[in-house]
Amino acid sequence: xxxxxxxRKQKEAEKELQQKVGMFDKLPxxxxxxxxxxxxxxxxxxxxxxxxxxxxxxxxxxxxxxCWNAAIKxxxxxxxx
Numbered sequence: 676x677x678x679x680x681x682x683r684k685q686k687e688a689e690k691e692l693q694q695k696v697g698m699f700d701k702l703p704x705x706x707x708x709x710x711x712x713x714x715x716x717x718x719x720x721x722x723x724x725x726x727x728x729x730x731x732x733x734x735x736x737x738x739x740x741x742c743w744n745a746a747i748k749x750x751x752x753x754x755x756x
Contacts, residue, residue, distance in 0.1 A: 698728055701735040708742035 705712050706724075714720055725743045727736040738746070 694730070698730070698735055701733070702726065703735065703737045705737070706739040706742055707736045708738055711739045713737055
């Protein structure tokens with residue numbers, strides 16, 4: 676019984692990984708806000724840019740650090756009045 680449960684969990688994990696890998700193909704080549712070009716091979720860009728995945732919509736959004744920080748600041752200003 677434990678073996679079956681372990682196999683089921685492994686299959687679920689594999690399915691989830693395949694879904695996430697499939698979403699990687701939808702990663703844009705530029706910031707969705709300012710259209711600044713994104714280089715998937717640039718390690719510093721990969722580590723500093725922000726990706727928002729909306730699985731239900733099948734959408735992947737990409738934001739450069741400047742646009743991401745501006746959005747966070749705007750949200751904080753709205754929340755603080």
